[in-house]
Amino acid sequence: MTRISEMPDSPAPGPARVGIGGPVGSGKTALIEALIPIFVERGVELAVVTNDLVTKEDARRLQAGGLIDPRRVVAVEAGACPHTVIREDPTLNIAAADDLEARFPGLDLILIESGGDNLASTFSLDLVDWWMFVIDVGQGDDIPRKRGPGIMLCDLLVVNKLDLAPHVFVDAQAILAEAREVRAGTPVIGCRCKGAQIEGVAEIADAIMRAVLFRQVAA
Amino acid sequence: MDIYTSILGAADAAEHHDRLHHLAHHHAVDVLRLSRADLARRRLRTRTEAGLEVAIALPREQKLFEGALLALTEDRALVVRVETEHWLRLAPRDTAAALRLGYFCGNLHWRVRFEQAHVLVAVETDARVYLERLEGLLAEGVVTLLPDAGAAK
Numbered sequence: 017m018t019r020i021s022e023m024p025d026s027p028a029p030g031p032a033r034v035g036i037g038g039p040v041g042s043g044k045t046a047l048i049e050a051l052i053p054i055f056v057e058r059g060v061e062l063a064v065v066t067n068d069l070v071t072k073e074d075a076r077r078l079q080a081g082g083l084i085d086p087r088r089v090v091a092v093e094a095g096a097c098p099h100t101v102i103r104e105d106p107t108l109n110i111a112a113a114d115d116l117e118a119r120f121p122g123l124d125l126i127l128i129e130s131g132g133d134n135l136a137s138t139f140s141l142d143l144v145d146w147w148m149f150v151i152d153v154g155q156g157d158d159i160p161r162k163r164g165p166g167i168m169l170c171d172l173l174v175v176n177k178l179d180l181a182p183h184v185f186v187d188a189q190a191i192l193a194e195a196r197e198v199r200a201g202t203p204v205i206g207c208r209c210k211g212a213q214i215e216g217v218a219e220i221a222d223a224i225m226r227a228v229l230f231r232q233v234a235a
Numbered sequence: 236m237d238i239y240t241s242i243l244g245a246a247d248a249a250e251h252h253d254r255l256h257h258l259a260h261h262h263a264v265d266v267l268r269l270s271r272a273d274l275a276r277r278r279l280r281t282r283t284e285a286g287l288e289v290a291i292a293l294p295r296e297q298k299l300f301e302g303a304l305l306a307l308t309e310d311r312a313l314v315v316r317v318e319t320e321h322w323l324r325l326a327p328r329d330t331a332a333a334l335r336l337g338y339f340c341g342n343l344h345w346r347v348r349f350e351q352a353h354v355l356v357a358v359e360t361d362a363r364v365y366l367e368r369l370e371g372l373l374a375e376g377v378v379t380l381l382p383d384a385g386a387a388k
């Protein structure tokens with residue numbers, strides 16, 4: 017049973033903001049593409065902010081994909097190290113999210129994809145309420161051991177491209193086990209965002225819904 | 236589960252003193268203990284010290300703080316308290332070491348404070364993670380880890 021306690025006249029809290037960071041090409045946009053249909057099916061009203069260095073590549077890809085109303089996707093051109101605009105000075109991204117919030121009053125969730133960066137990149141909690149870091153098995157099985165701030169501090173670590181493990185000579189289960197160990201029990205989910213057999217993405221949607229939308233999802 | 240969407244005020248405000256005092260006597264003041272880092276969140280889901288699952292969803296212009304009052308009724312209050320922070324206290328050997336240490340901490344985006352000739356690094360994950368990174372500087376002897384780590388406020 018959910019009770020909402022609020023002061024009369026207090027402003028509405030607005031949609032949840034969730035960050036998606038991680039190295040270049042780890043599958044951040046692919047994860048968003050896989051999450052959209054799940055959120056649509058669950059009745060979660062969604063918008064997306066993408067960050068690229070000097071282009072709007074990811075935003076165009078999402079806008080052209082037919083999964084989401086193109087007006088619900090906004091691009092921020094970082095023009096600098098990608099982490100600068102999600103951590104040190106997130107004003108451009110905050111403005112983009114505020115803009116979406118104003119244009120689409122019924123939003124439940126805004127996903128903010130960071131430009132690809134290194135293992136040290138983290139999100140400012142002024143910008144997002146909760147964030148995940150996406151790595152993939154192709155980056156080597158020693159990635160979790162390297163304990164970058166992105167891997168250690170994120171609310172959810174996503175290990176993507178499980179399907180590629182045999183092709184890059186790594187043991188996906190070992191990577192997941194090691195990731196869980198270095199993160200001392202904080203959440204880690206393995207997934208596959210592309211291809212016929214998508215896996216782990218519904219669990220990621222569950223984690224988001226539980227953590228910031230406060231929806232009850234089956235355990 | 237209760238979802239709090241606004242902060243009612245500060246627990247140390249005069250207007251709440253009597254009621255909170257009364258509730259405290261009846262062990263009815265529950266505490267939401269958060270890390271300093273979590274204070275910046277507008278939305279979170281967690282448990283109070285009494286074991287209740289609660290969620291917070293604040294408007295963007297509001298921010299949690301030490302002593303923020305989330306609930307205040309006849310029979311119950313809920314107050315935010317910030318966990319004691321742990322800091323690593325580091326002493327550079329000389330000016331050259333201080334420059335290196337400062338550059339190093341900045342490069343890793345560690346949250347730091349300065350006290351006289353010491354650099355204090357906030358431990359936001361596991362102290363081990365920080366010590367591993369500092370291994371080189373500590374082994375070289377240009378930086379020393381001082382024992383009164385937790386004492387800093």
Ligand SMILES: Nc1nc2c(ncn2[C@@H]2O[C@H](COP(=O)(O)OP(=O)(O)OP(=O)(O)O)[C@@H](O)[C@H]2O)c(=O)[nH]1
Binds near residue numbers: 208
């Ligand atoms: N095999 C496999 N390929 C994937 C998977 N997820 C993503 N890819 C591929 O990985 C490549 C990079 O995916 P993106 O989604 O563009 O990665 P990104 O993290 O958004 O990249 P940047 O935004 O440029 O940092 C693409 O060729 C995807 O098709 C997966 O689960 N399995």
Ligand SMILES: [Mg+2]
Binds near residue numbers: 044045046074129
């Ligand atoms: Mg992308």
